[in-house]
Amino acid sequence: MTAARAADPLRQPALGLLGLLFVVPIAAALAVGAGADGSVLVLAPLVTFALPLVAMVAFWWAGWPGTRLRPGWAGWADTALLAVGAVVLTGIGQAVVGHLDPVGILDPSPGRGHVPTFPATMPLGGTAFVAMLQLTLVGEGWPLRRIRPLPAGLLAVGISWAVALAVHLALVDLDPPSGTGVVPRHGPVPGAELGAVLVLIGAWQVLCYVTWRGWPFATIERRAARLTTAHLTVLGGAVLTFVVAHELLGIGTARIAAVAGCFVAAGLLSGMQFEGWPRVRDPRVRRAVLLLGTLVLGAGLAVALTALAVPLHLTEASPDDWVAHASLDALATSIILHVAIGRRWPFSAAPAAAGSPAGRPPDRVPPIAHVG
Numbered sequence: 001m002t003a004a005r006a007a008d009p010l011r012q013p014a015l016g017l018l019g020l021l022f023v024v025p026i027a028a029a030l031a032v033g034a035g036a037d038g039s040v041l042v043l044a045p046l047v048t049f050a051l052p053l054v055a056m057v058a059f060w061w062a063g064w065p066g067t068r069l070r071p072g073w074a075g076w077a078d079t080a081l082l083a084v085g086a087v088v089l090t091g092i093g094q095a096v097v098g099h100l101d102p103v104g105i106l107d108p109s110p111g112r113g114h115v116p117t118f119p120a121t122m123p124l125g126g127t128a129f130v131a132m133l134q135l136t137l138v139g140e141g142w143p144l145r146r147i148r149p150l151p152a153g154l155l156a157v158g159i160s161w162a163v164a165l166a167v168h169l170a171l172v173d174l175d176p177p178s179g180t181g182v183v184p185r186h187g188p189v190p191g192a193e194l195g196a197v198l199v200l201i202g203a204w205q206v207l208c209y210v211t212w213r214g215w216p217f218a219t220i221e222r223r224a225a226r227l228t229t230a231h232l233t234v235l236g237g238a239v240l241t242f243v244v245a246h247e248l249l250g251i252g253t254a255r256i257a258a259v260a261g262c263f264v265a266a267g268l269l270s271g272m273q274f275e276g277w278p279r280v281r282d283p284r285v286r287r288a289v290l291l292l293g294t295l296v297l298g299a300g301l302a303v304a305l306t307a308l309a310v311p312l313h314l315t316e317a318s319p320d321d322w323v324a325h326a327s328l329d330a331l332a333t334s335i336i337l338h339v340a341i342g343r344r345w346p347f348s349a350a351p352a353a354a355g356s357p358a359g360r361p362p363d364r365v366p367p368i369a370h371v372g
Contacts, residue, residue, distance in 0.1 A: 019273055027326070027334040030043055031326040031331075034108070036309075036312035036322060039325060040314075040316075046090050050082050050083070066341070079342075091105060094121055096168065098120070098180070115180065123172050123191045131163040132156060144156055199264070201235060206267035208233070208234060211271045212290070268336065
């Protein structure tokens with residue numbers, strides 16, 4: 001159960017507003033903590049590779065292993081472990097595109113012969129996270145939720161990485177600058193285009209499974225039909241959105257990723273940070289209100305972050321790269337950490353589940369994806 005549902009729903013929007021006291025500083029630290037360029041070139045890959053682990057701890061393990069500690073320490077302990085995992089997985093991703101190079105992981109300008117992680121590893125890390133959410137939310141965790149959460153979560157991460165590796169080897173086209181240790185690849189899909197499509201898939205996932213809590217797919221009774229329809233709609237909707245935006249409207253891939261990232265952050269704000277608010281009885285009206293609010297908030301974030309990028313004087317990353325990082329890797333990740341892993345501590349009295357994730361897992365998707 002998420003913190004907002006365990007707590008009195010009348011506490012919203014105060015609960016969400018108080019949570020921003022945690023979310024905004026953490027997001028700011030991720031967005032500019034290593035300098036504007038350095039945050040994109042170093043922190044963006046690290047956070048991206050951490051996201052499948054974040055989903056595992058939040059949606060499969062219900063906050064374990066941090067739940068073995070007091071509420072005040074649980075979220076911080078999980079975050080520390082996730083940071084270690086991020087470095088390890090980023091190194092593995094770096095080895096896939098070139099070779100393991102600790103300097104390239106931590107230095108935004110590592111120099112000749114080194115393997116910079118941005119942008120070469122981003123399609124790999126992004127695919128792993130999108131596959132993790134597709135399995136967890138869209139696929140309702142089936143069939144892994146039949147087994148205990150601990151091995152199920154690890155298997156989900158493994159499957160997501162297998163998908164990411166297959167996509168990287170079969171599709172990705174990489175044309176790195178000369179002198180880097182990144183190995184060129186000649187696939188049918190440029191990395192930038194794949195990255196934009198991945199963010200759009202994330203936007204559809206958030207719309208259907210966070211903002212709308214599984215609607216309209218949850219109305220389909222038969223699981224095979226429900227899951228097939230959901231997968232085709234989310235993936236097909238993202239590809240169609242990309243074709244319209246990029247091919248018909250001529251919007252660049254970086255801008256598509258930036259705007260879609262702002263929509264994802266806005267959807268998590270409305271669907272997680274301010275979960276249960278506004279209170280509207282009619283579900284159709286509520287879905288319309290949430291969609292409109294998410295669109296307006298996402299547009300506002302895109303305008304505000306684009307304006308903030310100007311005085312940052314970016315030289316190695318583009319303003320759209322920074323907007324995508326600030327919305328996706330910084331703001332969206334901070335919301336998930338605060339709500340789903342930190343369980344809104346210290347603003348919610350909702351107790352975290354104690355012990356290990358050894359009990360019987362839920363039959364369906366995580367609580368954020370249920371139809372409200």
